[in-house]
Amino acid sequence: MHSVKNRISIGETIAGNPIDIVTYTLAAPVKGKRLHIQSGMHGGEITYWVQHRLYKFLQENLKAGEVVFIPCANPASWDQRSYFYTFGKFDLYDGKDCNSHFPGKAEGTLHQRIAHELFALAKQCDLGLDLHTARASNPYVIFTKESYLPLVRDVGFKYNYMDDIVTPETAGSFDYAMDPAGIDNLCIECGSHDEHNAAKIEEVFNGILRLLARLDMIDKNLAPPAPADCYYFRDHKKILTRAAGFVRYDVKMGADFKKGDTLFTLHPSRDLGEELPEIASEDGVMYKRAPTHIYRLGDETLHYVPKEWLVRL
Ligand SMILES: [Zn+2]
Structure with missing residues (x-):
């Protein structure tokens, strides 16, 4: 197994410290598909647990291809803090949703530059997963095309949201760049904000294992079967x-x-x-x-x- 930790430099904070996007890549000796998993476009949405669980597991079990892990995709959004609350949904400078700048701009605002670097990395993959949390919730997938239904079925959550109409509120999200680039992608809402819930972490972890099995990146017998009850809704x-x-x-x-x-x-x-x-x-x-x-x-x-x-x- 080949493992690389990398830093993508975005620039500096006002205090002169680096703003880096930290990535971890695991590469199996055998060639195969490439999976991109990013977490934390919105500061305060902890999906780090899933990344950690998957990273440890794949260090032993990735049999083909490459997985790129980005545990804190938007480093700027994690530093907006008031008392114990991380206000990472909106940029407090311009009021915009931090996940509204894709495909980004190399010479743009801080958040546009972050989106630009993330998309430059993501457009090299076969499947892109954008991990979030949603208010108070159980895990569910948000997806943008009917052709992703087999992937959603693999992930296997009970209720899933097909959001196939771009509105001003959803323009510029990760899928907004990935869909036109022709790259399969899902947004996975992993549970509630600022939560540690072992059962939800396991549910999301198992869902991603089934996607890895589909891409032939792990042995099929390592992925438990998807639960029977699975639905989607469009509104x-x-x-x-x-x-x-x-x-x-x-x-x-x-x-x-x-x-x-x-x-x-x-x-x-x-x-x-x-x-x-x-x-x-x-x-x-x-x-x-x-x-x-x-x-x-x-x-x-x-x-x-x-x-x-x-x-x-
Ligand atoms: Zn989010």
Whole structure:
């Protein structure tokens, strides 16, 4: 096994210290496919656990090809910190989503330069994985084309989101550069922000093993079979708070609910004695919610998928 740790220089911080993207490459003695796995485009989204688990495993088990690991793809986004909170979703200088600059610009802003270097590396691969976390959630895949469905089925998460329409909110994300370049790619939401959850790490790890087996980079018997229940959806619904206050969630993450169930209970701060139950208007599944119990008027609470919008894979 050939192993290389590399630094891609972006420039310097104001204090004159280097800003580098650190990469790790494992290369098997036998030629094969190339997998690109990047984590941490958004600071604070810890998917480092999955990278670590996979890196250790593949040091022993990669049989063909190359894997490039980028555990902190956007180093600038990890340094925006206030108390214990890492504000790495948006650049606090220009207010833009850190994952909105692909394919990047060599002579552009700091985040455009980072995207440019990442894409220069990613466009040499056969499959690109962009690891994120989503608010409070279970692992799910976001993918942009129907032709990726076999890959999504391999990863094997229960609910997955086909987001095949580019909007101003999603333009410039990793897939926005990879799709036109003709390179297969998936965005994997690995769980909740700032979380360590051994079961979710294992679920994502096993999903990536099945992709590696598909690419013939590891022995097929090293990848456990995908779970039977696998669905995707093309749209979802968001519930906004009807008043400012505090929310207690009553349905569990990933759980099915029925029309008439209480999804959450809002305690509006206008009256200490008041409770506002949010009643489901249809059958569905809760797949993501905001990572807080504190809400302004009109904030997003949970995202759910109506049952009839789920397509079995
Ligand atoms: Zn993210």
